[in-house]
Amino acid sequence: MSPPLAPPGWSRWLVPPAALSVHLAIGQAYAWSVFKPPLEAALHLDGTQSALPFQLAIVMLGLSAAFGGTLVERKGPRWAMTVALVCFSSGFLISALGAWTEQYWLIVLGYGFVGGIGLGIGYISPVSTLIKWFPDRPGMATGIAIMGFGGGALIASPWSAQMLESFGADPTGIALAFLVHGLSYAVFMALGVFLVRVPRPADRAAAAGGPSAAEGVRVSARSAVRTPQFWCLWIVLCTNVTAGIGILEKAAPMITDFFADSSGPVSASAAAGFVALLSAANMAGRIGWSSTSDLIGRKNIYRVYLGVGALMYLTIALFGDSAKPLFVVCALVILSFYGGGFATIPAYLKDLFGTYQVGAIHGRLLTAWSTAGVLGPLIVNWIADRQEEAGRHGSSLYGLSFAIMIGLLVVGFVANEFVRPVHPRHHLPAPPKEAADVQRQQSA
Template sequence: MSPPVAPAGWSRWLVPPAALAVHLSIGQAYAWSVFKPPLESALGLSGTQSALPFQLGIVMLGLSAAFGGTLVERNGPRWAMTVALICFSSGFLLSSLGAWTEQYWLIVLGYGFVGGIGLGIGYISPVSTLIKWFPDRPGMATGIAIMGFGGGALIASPWSAQMLESFGTDSSGIALAFLVHGLAYAVFMSLGVLLVRVPRTEKPVEGAPSALQGPQVSARNAVRTPQFWLLWIVLCMNVTAGIGILEKAAPMITDFFADTSMSVSASAAAGFVALLSAANMAGRIGWSSTSDLIGRKNIYRVYLGVGAVMYALIALFGDSSKPLFVLCAFVILSFYGGGFATIPAYLKDLFGTYEVGAIHGRLLTAWSTAGVLGPLIVNWIADRQEDAGKHGSALYGVSFLIMIGLLVVGFVANELVRPVDARHHIPAPRKAADVERQQSESA
């Protein structure tokens, strides 16, 4: 399948909504928890069992992004968005059948396995195209799309809850809700499939740099460079630090002020979690756009360096001031989102646009690792501290010190990033041949 080339006069401002149509949909994954209690009561599942579809979905996201990236580069964004639409929607339809027949394995297979492939392919589908359309503002362009992944849960969470309230929380109500989700997301994502186009030339905007400017490195070569693995460490450390707070946000703020006159109610803790979601989303677009002005290396210095300072402030003074605690957590979560959204532009700076989507897909294995590492550190240490008779903010002191250490490791890794050695670059004649091939395919 050849990539869809934009006709003359096609506006590049049609590409971000195409990307958002996909990312706002697949971001629903983070709202899976809405379905957990109804599934548990309707099908007699434990909490661990009802988390299985989400967990498998995230594993499949990492695997399909890592292994499907080259196919996405080869076949183009429309192919990738079509695959994402089919897999993500079919996942819901299979889950609907599973809920209707009370066969839970069908829900795990549908939402987790099939839908998870849609998550991974959908996540990387617009990245390379956006960077090619916005060579002057790659951080902003990918920030818009990746902000959508955060925004997807904000939409799905109240929407799914209202739907379950209307249809009922028995197996037939859940089945109907899954069916409506599958159909609605198929329609919503189709806008992305219909609108997405690759630019006609490597210089889609007057006065902007060429998309093929600078060194170009293939995905196969990129994973052999120290730069790839340094960025892998940077992303992994930054995400781990963010998840460290995100994972236990509600109990954390409650524990921090439990022994003070500023105790936090359950609804206020829920408000804190919502505020962190806003920080996560705002960071994706805000910090990523800022990276276009101050540079990728500098913005990661901020994420990792200032992030470590924020953790230190929480550890030292967090339990004496609620505004300080909330402010520091807000900043850390904005850096968490910013780290996700800025990484494609950092990859483009180092490896060029040639196979940046595929390289990004491979780098997302750092996210999967951090997804395990972050909660493990915070939960395990909090449990050990509780066993030792500690309570309140003392439960988290050691975790925060570890987070500071991880951020310092990430900071050092970022400092070690240098331009990629010329021996990894694609030779110019081959680059030219590829461009020629792409043009002939699209003609």
């Protein structure tokens, strides 16, 4: 499937909705918890077992993005979105069969392995194309799409809950819910497949302000991973994501623990509302902070994410149990930085390595997400369990883990300061044909 070139006069503003249709669909991953209680009751699973499909999906996201990034770059966005559609939707259909036959391993295989491949390919599928269409505003463009991944759960969570209520929470009802998800997301993602277009050289030159701006730096994915800049950004992303997941993964019990000894303890419904607020902050940060990075620069915005994030963690650690509004505001800021970090990193990569293989480079960098996805919950949960065994309670369960998060953010801040322009020895020469195409199409 060859990349579809945009016809003359094609509006670049049709491309973000194409990307958004894919990211809103695969963002359902953040709503997996809706299926956990009915699966546990219907198939007699414990909490660890019911988490397996989600955990495997996140692992496969990182692996498929890393190993498939170069192929996505070579085959183009329509091919990548098609693969994402087939894998993500098929994952739900296989899961439906697993629920229907009460074979849990099929749900793990479908949602976790097959669907996880769709997650990874779908996540990186529009990045390179968006940056090529919007060289003047790459942070905003990628923020629009990646905002969908953060906001997908806001749609999927109530929708899934309503289906389980209508169909029933038994194996048959769960299977029907999976089936509807698979078919509906296939149709929704198909909109992106049909809408996406690759810019012609003249389109890129016009958006960037001229042919010279359109060419820019060209660094291959293979060369990029050999540069210190790539590994500095790997540390930056890993530490920022670890800090965000540290709160996101344990949000409800954390706020309950912090104010368990106060005169106004947090109810279960209030804790659930806190989780919803965090999701909204995550989504808003993806478009808000990434757009801000177009104005103040990528290094500066990561100084904010990491530096101010460390101060927010310090404020919670010292004063968080004294006032609920202070705790909530600090947590919302941290989660907005978590989302903003995801949305800004493709533009940062574009600034350093150019648009040549930015999708493939982004895919390799997402292994930092897989690492943080294990590291963040491990730090917070393991330390909280050990503190509880030692007889501590309330906010004291989290003091040590918050100190570790502050240290990690400081490490990320320092790594960001070491980021410099890529040495010219890693640059590839601009192909003569591209320059000739730009001049010919501009004179046409």
